[in-house]
Amino acid sequence: EDQVTQSPEALRLQEGESSSLNCSYTVSGLRGLFWYRQDPGKGPEFLFTLYSAGEEKEKERLKATLTKKESFLHITAPKPEDSATYLCAVPPNSGGYQKVTFGTGTKLQVIP
Amino acid sequence: DSGVTQTPKHLITATGQRVTLRCSPRSGDLSVYWYQQSLDQGLQFLIQYYNGEERAKGNILERFSAQQFPDLHSELNLSSLELGDSALYFCASSVGGQDTEAFFGQGTRLTVV
Numbered sequence: 001e002d003q004v005t006q007s008p009e010a011l012r013l014q015e016g017e018s019s020s021l022n023c024s025y026t027v028s029g030l031r032g033l034f035w036y037r038q039d040p041g042k043g044p045e046f047l048f049t050l051y052s053a054g055e056e057k058e059k060e061r062l063k064a065t066l067t068k069k070e071s072f073l074h075i076t077a078p079k080p081e082d083s084a085t086y087l088c089a090v091p092p093n094s095g096g097y098q099k100v101t102f103g104t105g106t107k108l109q110v111i112p
Numbered sequence: 113d114s115g116v117t118q119t120p121k122h123l124i125t126a127t128g129q130r131v132t133l134r135c136s137p138r139s140g141d142l143s144v145y146w147y148q149q150s151l152d153q154g155l156q157f158l159i160q161y162y163n164g165e166e167r168a169k170g171n172i173l174e175r176f177s178a179q180q181f182p183d184l185h186s187e188l189n190l191s192s193l194e195l196g197d198s199a200l201y202f203c204a205s206s207v208g209g210q211d212t213e214a215f216f217g218q219g220t221r222l223t224v225v
Contacts, residue, residue, distance in 0.1 A: 031211040043114065043202050043216030044155070087155070091210040092168075099157045099168050100145075100210050 002027040004090055006103035013110050016077045021106045023088035024070040033071050035064050036087040038105070044087055047073075078110045115139065116217035118203050124223045130191040133220045137184055137205030143167070144186040145204040145214060146178055155202070161186060162209060193224045 003026040013019055025033065032051050036044035048057045050066040057064050061082060063074045073086055085105040092098030115138035125131055137144050146158040157170035161180035172178075175193075180186045190197060200221050204214040 034213055036216075041200070041219075041221070043116075043204075043218050045114070046213050046215055049213050098210075099160070099170055100214070102155050102157075104154045 002090055002092065002098075002101040004088060004101050004103040006086075006088060006106050008106060009104070010107045011109070013075075013078055013108065015079060015110055015112050018074070018076045018078070020075070021073040021086055021108070022070060023073070023103055025088075025090050025101075027090050027093055027101075029093045030068075031091050031093065033066055034089045034091075034100075035071070035073055036089065038085045038087060040085075047086075075108070078108075080110045080112050083108055083110045114215040114217060116203060116205050116215050118201075118217035118220050120220060121218065122221050122223075124225060125193060127193055127195060127224055129193050129224075130189065131193065131222065133188040133190070133201055133203075133222075135186045135188070135203030135205075135217060137186070137203075138207075138215055141205035141207050141215075142184065143206045143209060143212075143214070144180055144184070145206075146186070146188050147202040147204065147216075148199050149202060149219075150199040158188070160210070168210070190222070195224050198222055198224045 035047040038044040048064040085107045087105045089102040117136040142163045148156045158172045160168040178188045200219045202219045204216040206212040206214040
């Protein structure tokens, strides 16, 4: 069964203090890895898809990277508005009656 | 705005009742997914439809059912509601199967009293 583990569960940063969130996965034959941001009471917002080891994608202060076993979401000089829960997810390896596996998320709080 | 529309935004109902949640996917998306998120809990996958056919199923209760119509909108029916069914219910859509990124609606907050 596919497994996705995110760490840390919660992270508190001062504004401007860069850090990284980790998403480790156990899946045979990765078909992609998704990152989402979720604000309280809102639906997850899609951020990135990564498909192969070594791939990187950036959006404003966020950069996602992928290795063969894990993905990192780097946050550079975060602002209070970056406070949210960040989720990673992997699609099932093959067809059949399977589901996307979501991690439990990292709750990020950025303090002014 | 993700382009996925869910109605209603809020729903308050009594135990034992039945409700229907509606989802309109993004234009062109063929897959629709339903998720449940209880307070401070993770996303629990319920079911996926692709172009009208059931494609994947999670731990969806027998009291819950869903369908996707020819115009690709979807409905999630919840019956014999219990207090524990109170949660946020999200719909998401994607252009293809589960290896394509999904875009989520803003959810329906269901409160069972």
